[in-house]
Structures are given as C-alpha cells and as structure tokens.
Amino acid sequence: MKDLLYLAWRYLAYHRIKTAVLVASMTMIVYLPAGLNLLIGESADELTARAEATPLLIGAKGSPLELVLNSLYFDGDTPPTLRYAEAARIQQSGLADAIPIDARFRTRHSPIVGTTIDYFSFRGLQVAEGRRFHRLGECVLGSRAAQLARAGPGDALMSKPENVFDIAGVYPLKMHVVGVLHPTGTPDDHGVFVDTKTAWVIEGRAHGHADLDQPAEQANVLRREGDTIVANASVIQYNEITAENIESFHFHGDPESFPITAVLAVPHDDKSSTLLQGRYLGDQELVQVVVPAGVMRELLATVMTVQRYFVLGGIVLGGATLATMALVFTLSLQLRRREMDTLVKIGGTRLRLGALIATEILSVLGAGIVLAGGLSLATGWLAPLATRLLLQLS
Amino acid sequence: MIQIRDLDFQYHDSKFRLRVPEFHVARGSTVALVGPSGSGKTTILNLAAGILVPQQGQVVTNSVNLTELGEHQRRAFRITTIGLVFQEFELLEHLTVFDNILLPCRITGAIRLTAAHRERAAFLANDVGLGDKLDRHVGRLSQGERQRVAICRALLLEPPLLLCDEPTGNLDPGNKAHVLQILFDYVRRHRTTLLTVTHDHQLLPQFDETIDCQQFHELREVLR
Known part of the structure; x- marks a missing residue:
C-alpha cells in the first residue's frame, strides 16, 4: 500500500x-x-439564541423586525422611538422588569447602547477590566468594541456626530471609558454601553455650559424671560463631562418624555407575559410588544x-x-x-x-x-x- | 534457456498467425531476432516472456513450461526471471530516474522494496553513466539516457534472461553503440541470456546467433 x-x-x-x-x-x-x-x-x-434569551420587546409601532434588529443586535435602521415613560409604565405594572434601550447613536466603530445597569445583569455581562458606569458621561465597552477602538479604562471615546455639516447641531460627546466586558460571542461584544441619560446628552437633550449667573458670563446674556435666560453662541458648551462641570449638566424638558428605541421587558412568569402582551393589543395603542424569537423565526x-x-x-x-x-x-x-x-x-x-x-x-x-x-x-x-x-x- | 516447440499462435482479433516448429536459445548466449515488420519477432519475445500464451505448442523458458502455468504464476515467473527492454523505453514520465529503475519492486506487489534494491538501482544508474541524474524526471533526459534507464529497470532484479525489443531502434548511432555496449558488457559479466529483436543488420556480428523470423512468416503465408 x-x-x-x-x-x-x-x-x-x-x-x-x-x-x-x-x-x-x-x-x-x-x-x-x-x-x-x-x-x-x-x-x-x-x-435565535439571542432572540430566545429576550422574552419581550416593547417599541413604537412600526416594523417588528427593525425593532428587534436594532434593540437586540444594535444593527439595521433605527426604529421609531417611544417615550422613556413607557419603561416606568411597565415597571409599575408589576408584570415585568423593564430595561430601557436606546441604540440610536454610534462611535466611529461601534453602536452606543443607552441603558441601565440592569442590562448587565439581564445579559450576564461581566466586567473584565475596570467597573460599570456610575456617572453621566461614562461608558463600558464590549470586548470587540474595545479592540476596535483600542481603548480601555482611563481612555476616552467620542460619539459620532449625526451630521458633520450641521454646525448648529450637537457636538460629539467625549465619553470616559471605565470598564471593558468579558467577550460573550454576542452583539454585546460590539456595544459601547452608557447610561440612558448619557445617550440623551449625546442627542443634545441635556447639556452643560458655563454658569450664566456668573459675572464673567453676563456679556453673553441676550435677555431674561422669567426662569429662562437667552444667551448668545459664545457661551462655552462642554463636550466632556467631568467632576468639575457635571453640576452644570441639566435636561431641557421632562425626561419621562425623552426618546428611547425600546424597552426590554422581562415578565415575572408566563401569566405576566400574557397579560403584558394583552395591554398592547388595542388599535389606538402607539406602542407594540413583540416576541423577538417569533420575529427571528420568521x-x-x-x-x-x-x-x-x-x-x-x-x-x-x-x-x-x-x-x-x-x-x-x-x-x-x-x-x-x-x-x-x-x-x-x-x-x-x-x-x-x-x-x-x-x-x-x-x-x-x-x-x-x-x-x-x-x-x-x-x-x-x-x-x-x-x-x-x-x-x-x- | 528458451525452447519453443510446435507453437501455433493467433491473436483473437487479427488474421495474424505464427507457427514455430522449433526455436532454441542457449543459456548465456546472445541471440538476435531479425525479420521484416509483421514477421512475429515481438510476438516471439512476448511468448517467451509468458505475456502471450500460444493456442498450441510448448514454450519452455528457464526450464519452466510456461504453457502449463496460469496467468498469476506466469507473472510471478516473469518478475523474477525476465528483464524486459522496449523500443519506446516505456518509462513513466512522472517518475525520476531512480523511481523508474525501482518500478518493478513498487508495482508488482510481490517484492518488498529494500535498501538493497535502492543500492542496486543507484549502482546500475552509476554503471550506465546516470549516477548524477537519479533525481531527474525522465522527461528531461535524452533518448539514449532514457534507454539506459530502461535497461537499468530491466536489470534491477538480476534476471537470468533479458528480452529486448529493438532497444536501439530509436537511438542515434552514438547512443546505439553505447547502449549495446552496456547490454553486452552486462550479459557477459553475468552470463545472462540475451534475446534481442533488431532491424539493424550492422549489429548482428556482435551476437552469438541470429534467428530470422522470416521462416515463420513464410510458413504463415503457406498456411494462408
């Protein structure tokens, strides 16, 4: 042979x-x-594994697939937004735990995921280096996102401006990396996780600037209308949240009405799940509830x-x-x-x-x-x- | 060494017919088979080698009656007893000189390739002036060199009988003399029997005996 x-x-x-x-x-x-x-x-x-690990997803009415892809895989087109109050409504219903997701923004390489600390527990995400975010302006990187940005705790990461030609638009936010997650082999590896409020800062719904009550800033004040002060464009806006300027950051409007892309609902049991789904069946309802596993199967x-x-x-x-x-x-x-x-x-x-x-x-x-x-x-x-x-x- | 008696052979798909009443090659002799094309020279070689079997008559080679052996036994006999050299060399282009010489060991399955075989292959190649071309593919050799490889392949297992079918037919005069020299040197040194088909009458004086196959041819014509 x-x-x-x-x-x-x-x-x-x-x-x-x-x-x-x-x-x-x-x-x-x-x-x-x-x-x-x-x-x-x-x-x-x-x-399928990712979808099956997510019991229910609540989002504004529109394409269920778009909602699932954006909220679970941080990919695809951004779906219509819903009010942050929806998360509170679900939580208050006592039927499920609600985790807000806001995946509308990106850094240069990775999607930014605005959420709460509960998301880490729900997905079982462990911090490999550093810690979770505690403060406005802090972010935690998925393992792959850290590789792509070549960043770790102590480094900074810029959000990507939505429109580089809009000079009146929102400035990119310089986020402080405080932690890097263990790899999971899921889309979470690609995410840059921030607090929901930080996502709103990126959107421009919250901002920080020089105190207009200070004598040095009086020259920039155009007029005062009750509690509102109108200033000219020379007022310095902060594009980085630091210990020194964090007190100056404030929201314009009611955060309850601020947008998020989805609420991840974790029902306490099957009955709660059924009841919760039933609440969103009305024709007048502006919000939809989807079962991600079903959407992915289709x-x-x-x-x-x-x-x-x-x-x-x-x-x-x-x-x-x-x-x-x-x-x-x-x-x-x-x-x-x-x-x-x-x-x-x-x-x-x-x-x-x-x-x-x-x-x-x-x-x-x-x-x-x-x-x-x-x-x-x-x-x-x-x-x-x-x-x-x-x-x-x- | 070879005795053919009352032989009658016919290819099943042709009108060719060969009748050989008596044919004898003495052990240790060098015999040339001559005759015009189609007179049955190559057929006699194939019969003596046991490649072909006659319909009638006896072929006894090296004291073994080949007509009484089955195909498997004739093959075993051929491997150990006969070295074959062909006019077209019939070397395998994809093998080197060394591998072509060793081919009888590799392809028969009856002989285990040993270090002694490798040594002998190298020795034979060296003996015919191909010692420095062992690793060369045969496609890159001259015609004369190829025929020398074919001779080495035939001699690898030290057969007592060498059957050559126009071994110099495709060679220029220089190579012709060289190849023939190698063959004669070898058979004389080892008292090997040599039966060669040739068209070249200038070579005949070098052989002990010449057999003209025309006689078998004439007989065939009479039979028609």
Missing part, C-alpha cells in the same frame, strides 16, 4: 495543475452546500427558503462537476493505457493497477474533502461576521 501511495503521490505531484484543478473542484462540490448550511445554521443559532424561515435554493443549485452544479471529473479521469486513463500495459508487462496485476488508479482518485477526492472540511471550520469561525452581514442585508 505504501508503494501505491507513493506512486499515486508522484503522479499527482507531477501533474500538479491538473491535480489542483480536480482538488479545487472537489472542494467546491463538498464545501458549497456544506459550508452554506453551516454558515446559515451557525448564524441562525446565534440569532426572518430565518425566509433565509432558509433562499438557502434551500442555493443548496439545490449547489447540488446540481456539484453533480455536473463530478460528471466532468469522472470524464477527466476516464480520458486520463485512456491516455495512460500504454503506461498500464507496460506496468502489466513488468509484473503489475490488473488488480494492483486498479488499486493504483483508485488511490490516485481517492487521494484527489480525499484532499478535496479535507480542504472542504478546513474551509467549513473557517466558515464556522466566520459565522458571527456572517450574522452581522445577514442582519445588514435584512
């Missing part, structure tokens, strides 16, 4: 281009359907249908390629007929020559299958990336 393997190897190595083409063909035949199945399967598992059903067509196409293509490979082997055998006759004359049996040819063919097929296996493994590692792509496509 060693001799046959050696002779087969010498033949394949000598005809390396032909061998490479055949191995590549075999790799593709196996990999395309298998890899696609694996990729979709892994991505589906990842998506999305995946569509993806799976497309996948089936791809796999079917792959199988047909694979069959055609296999037939071509068989033809190549047959023609090659005809070309080598004289070589085979010589081998018989010098003592080789037909059986042994058959074994030699079989070894050559099996080596090509085996190499193709091994390569396809390697590619499939690599595909498994790339599944999280594929999941993000899938989310963007949807």
Whole structure:
C-alpha cells in the first residue's frame, strides 16, 4: 500500500495543475452546500439564541423586525422611538422588569447602547477590566468594541456626530471609558454601553455650559424671560463631562418624555407575559410588544427558503462537476493505457493497477474533502461576521 | 534457456498467425531476432516472456513450461526471471530516474522494496553513466539516457534472461553503440541470456546467433 501511495503521490505531484484543478473542484462540490448550511445554521443559532434569551420587546409601532434588529443586535435602521415613560409604565405594572434601550447613536466603530445597569445583569455581562458606569458621561465597552477602538479604562471615546455639516447641531460627546466586558460571542461584544441619560446628552437633550449667573458670563446674556435666560453662541458648551462641570449638566424638558428605541421587558412568569402582551393589543395603542424569537423565526424561515435554493443549485452544479471529473479521469486513463500495459508487462496485476488508479482518485477526492472540511471550520469561525452581514442585508 | 516447440499462435482479433516448429536459445548466449515488420519477432519475445500464451505448442523458458502455468504464476515467473527492454523505453514520465529503475519492486506487489534494491538501482544508474541524474524526471533526459534507464529497470532484479525489443531502434548511432555496449558488457559479466529483436543488420556480428523470423512468416503465408 505504501508503494501505491507513493506512486499515486508522484503522479499527482507531477501533474500538479491538473491535480489542483480536480482538488479545487472537489472542494467546491463538498464545501458549497456544506459550508452554506453551516454558515446559515451557525448564524441562525446565534440569532435565535439571542432572540430566545429576550422574552419581550416593547417599541413604537412600526416594523417588528427593525425593532428587534436594532434593540437586540444594535444593527439595521433605527426604529421609531417611544417615550422613556413607557419603561416606568411597565415597571409599575408589576408584570415585568423593564430595561430601557436606546441604540440610536454610534462611535466611529461601534453602536452606543443607552441603558441601565440592569442590562448587565439581564445579559450576564461581566466586567473584565475596570467597573460599570456610575456617572453621566461614562461608558463600558464590549470586548470587540474595545479592540476596535483600542481603548480601555482611563481612555476616552467620542460619539459620532449625526451630521458633520450641521454646525448648529450637537457636538460629539467625549465619553470616559471605565470598564471593558468579558467577550460573550454576542452583539454585546460590539456595544459601547452608557447610561440612558448619557445617550440623551449625546442627542443634545441635556447639556452643560458655563454658569450664566456668573459675572464673567453676563456679556453673553441676550435677555431674561422669567426662569429662562437667552444667551448668545459664545457661551462655552462642554463636550466632556467631568467632576468639575457635571453640576452644570441639566435636561431641557421632562425626561419621562425623552426618546428611547425600546424597552426590554422581562415578565415575572408566563401569566405576566400574557397579560403584558394583552395591554398592547388595542388599535389606538402607539406602542407594540413583540416576541423577538417569533420575529427571528420568521426572518430565518425566509433565509432558509433562499438557502434551500442555493443548496439545490449547489447540488446540481456539484453533480455536473463530478460528471466532468469522472470524464477527466476516464480520458486520463485512456491516455495512460500504454503506461498500464507496460506496468502489466513488468509484473503489475490488473488488480494492483486498479488499486493504483483508485488511490490516485481517492487521494484527489480525499484532499478535496479535507480542504472542504478546513474551509467549513473557517466558515464556522466566520459565522458571527456572517450574522452581522445577514442582519445588514435584512 | 528458451525452447519453443510446435507453437501455433493467433491473436483473437487479427488474421495474424505464427507457427514455430522449433526455436532454441542457449543459456548465456546472445541471440538476435531479425525479420521484416509483421514477421512475429515481438510476438516471439512476448511468448517467451509468458505475456502471450500460444493456442498450441510448448514454450519452455528457464526450464519452466510456461504453457502449463496460469496467468498469476506466469507473472510471478516473469518478475523474477525476465528483464524486459522496449523500443519506446516505456518509462513513466512522472517518475525520476531512480523511481523508474525501482518500478518493478513498487508495482508488482510481490517484492518488498529494500535498501538493497535502492543500492542496486543507484549502482546500475552509476554503471550506465546516470549516477548524477537519479533525481531527474525522465522527461528531461535524452533518448539514449532514457534507454539506459530502461535497461537499468530491466536489470534491477538480476534476471537470468533479458528480452529486448529493438532497444536501439530509436537511438542515434552514438547512443546505439553505447547502449549495446552496456547490454553486452552486462550479459557477459553475468552470463545472462540475451534475446534481442533488431532491424539493424550492422549489429548482428556482435551476437552469438541470429534467428530470422522470416521462416515463420513464410510458413504463415503457406498456411494462408
């Protein structure tokens, strides 16, 4: 057997281009359907796991898919917002714990997720370095977000301006990184977590500036209208929240009416879940409640249908390629007929020559299958990336 | 060494027919088979090697009656007893000189390739002036060099009988003389029997005996 393997190897190595083409063909035949199945399967598992770990999601009426993608995966378009008061309403109902989510803003690399400390407990997120956020302007980075920003505790991170051409718009906020989370293999790794109030500062609903009651600032005051002071644009606005200026930060308006993108509701039991869902069934209701697992199942059903067509196409293509490979082997055998006759004359049996040819063919097929296996493994590692792509496509 | 008696052979898919009443090659002799194309020279070599089996008659090679052996036994006999050299060399392009010489060990499955075989292959290659080309693919060799590789392959297992089918047919005069020299040197040193098909009548004086296959050919014509 060693001799046959050696002779087969010498033949394949000598005809390396032909061998490479055949191995590549075999790799593709196996990999395309298998890899696609694996990729979709892994991505589906990842998506489903995240959705199933989130009992209910409450958001403004609109696309349930958009709501789920934005609030669970921090991806896709921003859904319509709902009032922060909705979170309090759910909490006060006694049916569920409410965790607000505000995922409308980004840093250069990562989504900013405005939420509360409860989010960390709910998702089981552990701090690897530093601590959780305690104060306005502080942020905690997911592991991947920290890698992308090359930042850790003690560093600062800027929010991304919504419109760089709007000079009257809100300035980017310089956030202080106070912690980095352990990797979880979920979208949380990509998040920059801040307090909901910090998200409102980024939006411009809260801000800090020089005290206009101070004598030095009187020159900037244009007029006083009761409790309201109107000043000119030369008043210094802070784009970083520090121990010195934090007292100057204040909200304009009632925070209860401020926007968030969703409320993550964790019902105490099945009955509470049903009751809570029932509260949002009215036609006049401006808020919807969705079960993320159901929404993702619908999305995946569509993806799976497309996948089936791809796999079917792959199988047909694979069959055609296999037939071509068989033809190549047959023609090659005809070309080598004289070589085979010589081998018989010098003592080789037909059986042994058959074994030699079989070894050559099996080596090509085996190499193709091994390569396809390697590619499939690599595909498994790339599944999280594929999941993000899938989310963007949807 | 070879005795053929009352032989009648016909290919099943052709009208070719060969009748050999008596054919004898003495042990240790060098014999040339001559005759026009189609007179059955190569067929006689194949019969003597046990590659072909006659419909009638006897072929006794090295005291073994090949007509009484099955295919498997004839193959085993051929591996140990006969070295074959072909006009077209019949080397495997994808193998190196060294691997081509060792091919009988690798392809038969009956002989285990040992260090002694490797040593002998290297020795033979060196002996025919190919010692520095062992790792070269045979496609990169000249015609003369290729035939020398084919001779080394035939001699690897030290066969007592060497059957050559126009071994110099594809060679220029210089290489022709060189290859023949190698063959004769070897058979004389080892008292090996040499039966060679040749069209080149200038080479005949170097052989102990010449057998003209025309006689079998004429007989065949009469039979028609």
